[in-house]
Amino acid sequence: MLLLPELFKETFADLGTSLEDEGVHLVKCNPNYNVHFHDGTNFKLSTDIAVMKEEVERFEGKDGFERYLGFLQESHRHYELSVIHVLKRNFYSLFSMVRPSFLRHLIALHPFESIYTRAAIYFRTERLRRVFTFASMYMGMSPFDAPGTYSLLQYTELAEGIWYPIGGFHKVIEALVNIGKRNGVDYMFNSPISGIQLSEDGKHATGVTFQDGRPSLTADLVICNADLTYAYNELLPSSGYAKSLQSRKASCSSISFYWALDKQFPELSAHNIFLAEDYQESFDSIFKEHLIPDQPSFYVNVPSRVDPSAAPEGCDSLVVLVPVGHLEDYGSNSHKGSKDCSGRTQDFNAMVATARDTILKTIEARLNINIGAHIVNEVINTPVTWKSTFNLDRGAILGLSHSFFNVLAFRPKTKHASIKDLYFVGASAHPGTGVPIVLAGAKLVTDEILSKLKMEPKRLDQGEQAVMEEEYRVMRKLGVPLKSHLDVQSQTAYSVWLQWWIPVFLMLVGVWVWGGIKAGLSMLS
Numbered sequence: 001m002l003l004l005p006e007l008f009k010e011t012f013a014d015l016g017t018s019l020e021d022e023g024v025h026l027v028k029c030n031p032n033y034n035v036h037f038h039d040g041t042n043f044k045l046s047t048d049i050a051v052m053k054e055e056v057e058r059f060e061g062k063d064g065f066e067r068y069l070g071f072l073q074e075s076h077r078h079y080e081l082s083v084i085h086v087l088k089r090n091f092y093s094l095f096s097m098v099r100p101s102f103l104r105h106l107i108a109l110h111p112f113e114s115i116y117t118r119a120a121i122y123f124r125t126e127r128l129r130r131v132f133t134f135a136s137m138y139m140g141m142s143p144f145d146a147p148g149t150y151s152l153l154q155y156t157e158l159a160e161g162i163w164y165p166i167g168g169f170h171k172v173i174e175a176l177v178n179i180g181k182r183n184g185v186d187y188m189f190n191s192p193i194s195g196i197q198l199s200e201d202g203k204h205a206t207g208v209t210f211q212d213g214r215p216s217l218t219a220d221l222v223i224c225n226a227d228l229t230y231a232y233n234e235l236l237p238s239s240g241y242a243k244s245l246q247s248r249k250a251s252c253s254s255i256s257f258y259w260a261l262d263k264q265f266p267e268l269s270a271h272n273i274f275l276a277e278d279y280q281e282s283f284d285s286i287f288k289e290h291l292i293p294d295q296p297s298f299y300v301n302v303p304s305r306v307d308p309s310a311a312p313e314g315c316d317s318l319v320v321l322v323p324v325g326h327l328e329d330y331g332s333n334s335h336k337g338s339k340d341c342s343g344r345t346q347d348f349n350a351m352v353a354t355a356r357d358t359i360l361k362t363i364e365a366r367l368n369i370n371i372g373a374h375i376v377n378e379v380i381n382t383p384v385t386w387k388s389t390f391n392l393d394r395g396a397i398l399g400l401s402h403s404f405f406n407v408l409a410f411r412p413k414t415k416h417a418s419i420k421d422l423y424f425v426g427a428s429a430h431p432g433t434g435v436p437i438v439l440a441g442a443k444l445v446t447d448e449i450l451s452k453l454k455m456e457p458k459r460l461d462q463g464e465q466a467v468m469e470e471e472y473r474v475m476r477k478l479g480v481p482l483k484s485h486l487d488v489q490s491q492t493a494y495s496v497w498l499q500w501w502i503p504v505f506l507m508l509v510g511v512w513v514w515g516g517i518k519a520g521l522s523m524l525s
């Protein structure tokens, strides 16, 4: 599922090429999804506004469409503001969160309300509240906890569509590898590293060591995109911060099935969602109790519906993802299993068998098709294999959680705080998870390194330009004279000064007011 296509286009444009020129052919999935409810009814999600009008009115009545447009407007705002102020900005410290250009929009981003609470303002029926919130799962979060900001995902799906690279997602990776090779990158595949090498004083990253004992590789700088919690704990010397990452909230895990079928099932579209009747309970079970829900909601992807190369003629290939709680803790492979388990369990075979059975029965009950009899090949991933094969902490497939205290300045930074020349990119670093978001993070790291090396002037793309213009607007309001665009440097320095002193000033005023209140209260008593 290729979302936020603009971010992919931007990456390739930054590299002086394009997806098309690199042979990546994207096709749009139509419809976006078929959502199947427990009682056999369904909802088609589409970028086609005529389809959406009909679908929304079917459940919400005539005025439902206007409310849908209201939802789209809000989620559009979340998207635009997040791209400019979050995905394209680094948050080096808590003070980065109080820059005026960001604070101005904080309320409009609804970070303190859940995505479900926001959707409930626009949709009256429980069904559509579910339809417009389940995508928070792509951030590995429950719609009842995920900040409202993340309706940006629904927006991009509804306005820009869900895309699929013909030949599979790997085509995008292959294209990036080819661009790298043309530019002199030497790739060493299948080369697990056992540690990030540091200088004697431990203050500089100087290279990496390999697990297989071959000579280590020295480097001027190291960029690490292995899971960040794993990297801090296994590839670097032990530290309090590394330990603290192990107890941070993490995203969910999954039991995933990859099935080759000897038959096509046109009843399934490219993307299918099967929602549990007990919607909230199933999320609570995953995210609060870290269990496998009794009645899971699950996602079925059929790449062969849009890409003939994904299965032999007359056959289908399926990916089924059942979200489940992550492993119990960093060090163990134990999972809590289901709520009926009497104790901790590592019985993954039983868990997989239950999940498989539930999926097949649910699909049969809702679509009247029996796919179980047509599975000719099967690959399975479980929380424990996500951990053992990909080094994902607790088998959490989408990295650290994206709750408010795990994002922005609270998320692990793209640069190590004390070890120089060590950078991080990937799901658990800022800005967060999902391939396009990780690409946005990669651009932040690239810019950081280029500016450190003074190799290239920092690009001013559309987003950064907008931030700069906003900062000027604030300064104009404060009466700071702006002469021309040549004043950029001095004005930026001034705005940096403002960003530091406004919060300090507000804190001092707060302390002063609080002191006054306390003195007044003590006089009264």
Ligand SMILES: Cc1cc2nc3c(=O)[nH]c(=O)nc-3n(C[C@H](O)[C@H](O)[C@H](O)COP(=O)(O)OP(=O)(O)OC[C@H]3O[C@@H](n4cnc5c(N)ncnc54)[C@H](O)[C@@H]3O)c2cc1C
Pocket (backbone or CB within 6 Å): 001, 002, 003, 191, 192, 193, 194, 225, 226, 227, 254, 256, 321, 389, 390, 391, 397, 398, 425, 426, 427, 428, 433, 434, 435, 436, 438
């Ligand atoms: C089942 C599933 C479905 C998903 N579907 C989508 C989707 O449809 N669209 C989307 O945009 N995102 C999707 N995601 C999320 C997306 O895959 C991740 O957010 C993204 O890949 C994270 O990028 P990353 O660079 O942090 O980690 P990864 O892509 O996991 O890359 C990290 C790499 O580091 C390697 N590594 C780890 N340890 C070492 C070591 N010691 N030595 C050498 N190498 C090491 C790993 O093997 C891995 O190749 C999905 C994730 C999962 C699990």
